[in-house]
Amino acid sequence: MTSLLERLSAERQRRFVGRHFELQLFQQAIASPQLPFHILHVFGPGGVGKTSILNQFAQRCQQINVPHYYVEARNLEPVPESFLSALRSLTRLNELDSPLQFLATQQRNVVLIDTYENIATLDEWLREEFLPQLSENTLIVLAGRNPPSSPWHSDPGWQALINTLSIRNLNPEESQTYLSKRDIPLAQHRAILDFTHGHPLALSLVADVFAQTQEISFQPESAPDIVKVLLERFIKEVPTPTHRMALQACAVVRITTEALLRQMLGLPEVHDLFEWLRELSFIESGQLGLFPHDLAREVLIADLRWRNPDFYAQLHHQARSYYSTRLGQIQEKEKHRVLFDYIFLHRDNPAIRPCFTWGEHSSLLRDSLQESDKSTLLGMVKQYEGEESAKIAAHWLGRQPQNVVIFRSQQQIAGFAMMIALHEASSDDLKVDSAALACLCYLQTHAPLRPQEGATIFRFWMASDTYQAVSPTQSLIFINFVQYFQSTPRLAYTFLPCAEADAWTPMLSYFDLMRLPEVDFEVGGRRYGVYGHDWRVVSPTAWRELLAKREVAADAEIEASTSVSQPMLVLSREDFVEAVQNALRNFTRPDTLQNNPLMRSLILDEQVVLDTPGESTLYTLRDRITTLQTLLKQAAESLQDFPRDEKLYRAVYRTYLNPAPTQEQAAELLDLPFSTYRRHLKAGMIRIADILWQREIS
Structure with missing residues (x-):
């Protein structure tokens, strides 16, 4: 009869895909007369498949009768006695026997240590005391989230004896092979791959959902349990709520720098937070800053949008403000990079995601x-x-x-x-x-x-x-x-x-x-x-x-609104001047101003956004009338900057902005003959129209 262990092994083998390079490297090493390296350090983010690879390594050992011992460091205390006790148990030694002496008697053996980050404090002891006492026939495989600490590479001896493997996600072909093995409908593959990016645990979790019912269409936001499991695998414990916010901010933007993080979180100092992000196994350092692995980003954003959409929108707003400021500060040749970061904020929208590649493009x-x-x-x-x-x-x-x-x-x-x-x-x-x-x-x-x-x-x-x-x-x-x-x-x-x-x-x-x-x-x-x-x-x-x-919308269906219910007017110069003069004549009559063509002009649309910051849906009619009055008043007041035009301003001011009861009285207040007053008023209206026209067409 087939044992349960054999059945487990067969199922693991049936569902295992990819990792051809890693398996070939290991198999050639254990089959070599002399080991080409003595430490194989396998590292990658949580859920990327390190344990599955170690299981495959163990199976390869079994196939050629090489003794192997699998140590799950998750179950150990990070002290030498706990580690030695685990080895003693695996090698079936008595309490007083030495695992080192036993391993030295083997012609070829492999020790596989999984979840190495759990005993990271033993790293120095293993490197300086335990490992040097092993025979040269022993291969140690370390598997954890983090790359080898610097002493492994700074020591010339260990540098020659260690080989490192960075475990990445499965490629698209391998991912599709896995989904096919799990009987996932082909029509669902694209949506699943877009979310998982080939991350093995994510693929497995999604497949488990389909195993329960195939009458679903995969959407990450509708699968909070999957997101929760992945999030736990990625981040385990976050020190403080502020650290969690820093992680969420890092997921929202393409590249994170200290300056950007400072603005997004509204904190005066973020150096320690930035350094904490930098040490996470699923955060990579590029030429321009930090960025998370693709699936980590997807999971963090899906969780944030589901859990706290308001904070998600706030992070976008803060990042957008930062990029807008940067665009006004840098030279033209650098602007395309900041614009790319700006466009990245739209990446979550399904209309945009498939149309850009989002790497650093540094070359x-x-x-x-x-x-x-x-x-x-x-x-x-x-x-x-x-x-x-x-x-x-x-x-x-x-x-x-x-x-x-x-x-x-x-x-x-x-x-x-x-x-x-x-x-x-x-x-x-x-x-x-x-x-x-x-x-x-x-x-x-x-x-x-x-x-x-x-x-x-x-x-x-x-x-x-x-x-x-x-x-x-x-x-x-x-x-x-x-x-x-x-x-x-x-x-x-x-x-x-x-x-x-x-x-x-x-x-x-x-x-x-x-x-x-x-x-x-x-x-x-x-x-x-x-x-x-x-x-x-x-x-x-x-x-x-x-x-x-x-x-920050979930779809691309928001209509293109220019903040008014009617379409914009592209006025000719003659119509524009006439509209300005009409608006001046009715400056104090909002009921008449609301029908002025300038209410649907480009200049007003630009100014109303500046005068009413934020992200309100539609600007009110009162907003637009007030903005039109402000534009007219500012253009008129600018006449005072030129001595020749100051007299024109006074005529406009006394007639329209702060009007006298009649034009005759306005001329008297200005101490001008009525004909001179009328000439100044006409010239002032033309100058104001010219000023606004230049703004309209620029």
Whole structure:
């Protein structure tokens, strides 16, 4: 009859996947005439499968009859006597016998010590006293959450005798193999892999849920028990509530620095918290700061959103404020990295998550176009879009080379983006490029440009190896687009053509780019779909407010609202001046001001957000009327800064801002002839309209 132990071993073997390199390394070591190393240190975060690997090591020993002894340090006191007692029991020795002497008599043996972090205080004793007394035929395997302490590597002797294995998550293929072995429906694999990132314990827990009932659709927020178990495995005990908040803050942002952590937690000093985070087994240190392993991030965020959504939103708000401040402090060439951190805050939204890669991208650098780059760029366009597109790209390279951004990796071109200023295009340019012509025709029909306003089409964008598919280069290209329209003055409209337009609909709709089928164009037999955004209708400030609301939402369904119930008006100069003059005449009459066209202008939308900070859903009508009055008053008061205009201000002040009963009385108060007073009043209204118009179009 099969024993229960044999049945257990068979089930473990059936469900075990991956780890080919680790198993091969161990098997070759124990089969070698002379051990290539004497300490094998296996480390990784909780639940990553260290115990399963040790069980496989034990099975390999059993297959070739190598004696092995499995020590579970979780059950030990961190003192030498407890460790020696456990070894005595495993080797079936008497209480007075020495485990060291026994192990020395074996030709080849393996001691497997699991949960090594539980006896970390014995590390020095083991290294300095116990291990040196073993025979050279003994292999010690240490498995724990933390990498070897520094003395293992600083001592030249141990440095030569130790081998370290960092255990990571299973790759996608191995993860799918495991799910298939557990009979998980194929339709559920993608959602499960997106959450687990191949973490073995997470895969196992999700599979256990499906074993109970397969009539479910996996969502991490709906499985708090799974999240709870994983969270316990990752963090065990958190010293204080403040430490827990620091951990949650680290999960929300892409890269954590001390300065960012200080702002997110609102604490004057966070050095000790930062150092504590740095020591956690599932927190990694990169070039720019700290970040958690993927699953640890998923688990922490899922738990936080389920347990305390208000604090989740607060952390986002604090991080967003930090990035906004940083964007105003750093040079242009550094802004794409901060913008990437900014966009990362949207990662939890299902419309955004699959469209970016979120690593550090440290090898990718943003650069300007060099003359030697042109042939490579044209070769890329020809490869992915054909000969005819390459000719168009060559034309624009000659006309607007300053609008090309290159992304390099180790001096090689990894991708590029070419932005075309449509308002600078000539009739000859439009004959060459049907895309530019289609965009300008759309503008003339639906959104005419006003004087000094510009429009851009992101005409060509691609990675050298993946074209427009999701990749690190594509992610930085999109960040560059955001940087471009945030920093380009007087930009009224942007167009973005895509080779696979439908694939980008969820993400681009989330970012408030509207699908424009009437602008779609065809080049060389290939059709391109176009998206667009009118920055006069939803301004950069209103756009950021919209994204701030979507950022912490569970889905992408928040509507693009510009804080008013009616659409924005893109006024011509003549209509704008008339609206300003009308608003001045009715400055003290809110009931009339509410119908003024300026109530739906870009300048008012920008200012109302600044005057009413926070993340309220809709600004009230009273807010907007008050803001309009403030704009008019500020523009009028600015006339006092110029001696020639001060007399104009006085006329406006006495007529509209603090009006006399009649214009005749206003002229008397100013001690002016009525005709002179009227001339000053008219000139003052024109100057105020000019001041506000410049703000409107900039």
